[in-house]
Amino acid sequence: MSSEKQERLLKRRPEIIVGTPGRLWELMSGGNEHLVELHSLSFFVLDEADRMIENGHFRELQSIIDMLPATENSTEQSPQTSESCKTIPNLQRKKRQTFVFSATIALSDNFCKKLMRSSSTSKSAFVDGLSSIETLSRRAGMRADAAIIDLTNASIMTNNLEESFIECKEEDKEAYLYYILSIYGQGRTIVFCTSIAALRRISSLLRILGIHVWTLHAQMQQRARLKAIDRFRGNEHAVLVATDVAARGLDIHGVRTVVHYQLPHSAEVYIHRSGRTARASADGCCIAMISPSDKTKFVSLCKSMSKESLRQFPLDDTYMPEMIKRMSLARQIDKILQKSSQEKAKKSWFQRNAESVELAVEDSDSEDETVKGRKLKKNTSIQLKELQQELNDLLRRPLQPRTFSHRFLAGAGISPLVQKQLEQLSKRKTSDKNYSKEKRTGLMVIGQDCIEPLQALRTSGHEVCVNLDKARETRRVAENLKRKRREEKKRTREQLRKEKKRAKEGTD
Template identity: 35%
Template sequence: MAAINKTETMPCIENFAKINITWSSIGVPNEIIKGLAEQNFRAPTMIQSETLPAAILGRRDILGAAETGSGKTLAFGIPIIKGIMELKKQQLEKNDIKFVCKPLYGLILTPTRELAIQIKNHLTQAAKYTDIKIAVILGGMAAVKQERILNKGPEIVIATPGRLWELIQEGNPHLNQIDSVRYLAIDEADRMMEKGHFQELHDLLEKMNANPIKLEKRQTFVFSATLTMVHDLPDYLEKKKKRYTRSKIYKLTPGQKLQRIIHLLKIKNPKVVDLTKESGMTANLTECRIACTIDHKDYYLYYFLKKHSGRTLVFCNSIGCVKRLSTLFNILECKPLPLHANMQQRQRLKNLERFQADENGLLIATDVAARGLDIPNIEHVIHYQVPRTSENYVHRSGRTARAEKEGITVLMMEPSEKQNYSKLCTTLGRTHDLPTFPVVDRLLIAVKERVDVARDIDKLELKCRRQNTQKSWLRKAMEDMDMVLDDDDDDNESSTESEEAAALRRQLKLKRNQLRSLLSKPVFPKGFSGKYLDDNLNIDPAQDTEKAIEVMKKTIENNSRKRKEHNIVSQKRERLQKKLKKSAKF
């Protein structure tokens, strides 16, 4: 949750009355307003203004689609907190405050652990001046600790579906009340409800929807930046559809997508609010691309990182790609921080904290970091691989250009990815290619040398590790079988192994020294001037602090000016040809 009008300093008491009027006019109670004021949330965002009155005053279910960073978390968080405050007040008035089991009033489901923690932090701040307890339940953390948290009876539970379903199956008494929750919110709902994903969510919904009387009392919130976005069918489904004439496979319309969600969640009389543009992008985002071969992607990425300072988030389609890039760019001393689903949760959170603390931080991640995460001041989002769906592209790109700040998203595309790129453009309503990010071609020579040496080091280090692993395995296997080599054989084999290992170590040392020497010099020599690939603008490569977004804006403006000039020349030529034709007739 971000992009809320905020000031740099705490609002004074004088301004509090104005803030109070703004929020209270749409039904937000003073206790919540006080918590919002401390965070400098001066007024509702557009999505909050459109949904809060219907949710709080009309108690309607909400289906909300808004750009990333638009304030969706509070759009469902405020009504839930306010509703629970009223329920607790009613119980108190009835003197019905002794429960055999403390009630679970609110349940919020998210696709990723990091998003669950982020939502918990936002809502804890908003509920600071209430007595509502909020807990987060997710995988990767000790189950015993989470059981202990649940024993305290939190009124709101924020969870990922897998761990939640696991604890319910184990018979946790607090979570077994989920069929009685009065408030259900699903953040990034379209991702969670895709076929083949989050089977636990469907199991949870089946349990929650079993009792029609309890279902009638439930208020439901569904939010996503791509709630109404639909993409083309994957190739394998498209082929299957063509193969079978009676196939029921078809591309959903935005309306059908919403109806499917309404049916799955048993939503009643919802208010649908769609504030997204056709592209799903904020106006402060600059989009561009770099077309290159697969082997050259590393060069262009290193070039971008060294040429343009700022916090950068690089997205990959696989964990293997994240690991490879993290290793390579660590050798290049770029201090990369990896983030993917196979990492321990503690390390994932630690890497996110380190990334946020470094104004020139580099985070290399899978799509686990694409949805909902509100990391302040990310200046660049780079798609190292073309995302598989347009939704992923929108969510990835939405990590920058938040809270009314500018940002740039760069799509790196190699020839085999052109089909995915074309589908992405079609879904987003693009009629032209994304503009090309300007790169000084001759500077890639220095970049290429460094990256190639780093690649060699990576290969040699891997070879050393494999050699050591194999040696340890053979030694252990022989010990297990009580085998003993003759002294002569042992000496010969050890001599051969030691020679190979020594040669490998020497080679590795030479490469490390070579890279150390290269890295000790500036990658872009002073006084050099080059040209952009797509225009004739001269630049000084010594200006390493030049912002990528400014460079791209200049290029777009220059290209636009050239197109206008070309159109004017073309129009003049056409007019001249018409005059010549007329004169030829006479």
């Protein structure tokens, strides 16, 4: 963002400043008067401490910490600190309180002992980087008797978050994502990808299918990022497709669902991604899409978070043929559009470079090749229009299961979700004495598209064991029980046969 604008804002001398280490150090080293008055600092807060100590990241943080005035109980002081505090009398210095926050870092039991031990080391330790949470805390002026407040529950994730997963083939992931956004498209949804290429492909397909999505990734300019977030925040049922740049720092009210389209590489990223929903005592759900190649990563992810079981997201497979048909048309349209876009970009690049070196570009194609190219372009245009018309015809029709009957409700089979909605409707009719014809609406929609993913999960989701060792043990116990029952039945049959044989011999 514009540093000039930030400098103008700092002239107003704000009491609270929130910034990243890079820009903050840039303004501090530039001599901004308000930022170098650190003797009057009351609170120093380090958020996302696990990211701050990552190797090769946030090197400016070390310089910022070195600029802080020494606390009363501090025994060591860096040269930069002593120079910055030479002209400041001790009486003018405020008592500073330091806070270190993290959602995914685990402190050791002897954290305070390590803090005390590191504070008594030699001054040469100051040349080292911020390699651990103890080093970071000590350098920030935290005393050895620091208070440690652990708000982590046993399940690591917040209790209001419902976790679930969907098992599907890799080539069907896009269709299942379209299923979630179409059937359960209530509330704001964030779809996370690990690669920008996957993000662009998904967002393009969803737009072709008529779903308005916003994107957020590292290659976007800051203005475009802020615009996408504002529009996502302004729509109650918006969809944001993002990479892991959106996993931290976004606090958007009303995010009901997080979809892990591609699994993250670590449990920390999974926790931060899922934490975009179920914030501030609200509830929410996250859905992980698991392909056969993701199973090993998913199992290790659950193991690292001590997950014994997870809910499997309820799916109605009778919708999938229609979903796959629509997605197939969208892929064909996207392929034609991408090819056309690449050809235009290539031609534009060639002409631009030719103009830069002042070369005249002549068409070297023969007349036959030109005619052939025009004919191919015309055929492609006709094919594109036909595909778009076919897709538009499908999109005009409401999504219905394959077994849907226009005459009888039970023709499609009443799902548990529809059953629950019918029960709630009947209760409302019987309990509300003032329920009259005048108050009835002209049309009441009953079906899966009326509810949020969280409600569907709580109503129809079932627990599945994700601990392989426990699953093997459960399978072994079940097999032993079956074997014992078979052996018992075999003994019973053998005993009955012997008794019949004895009875027959006795009558003879």
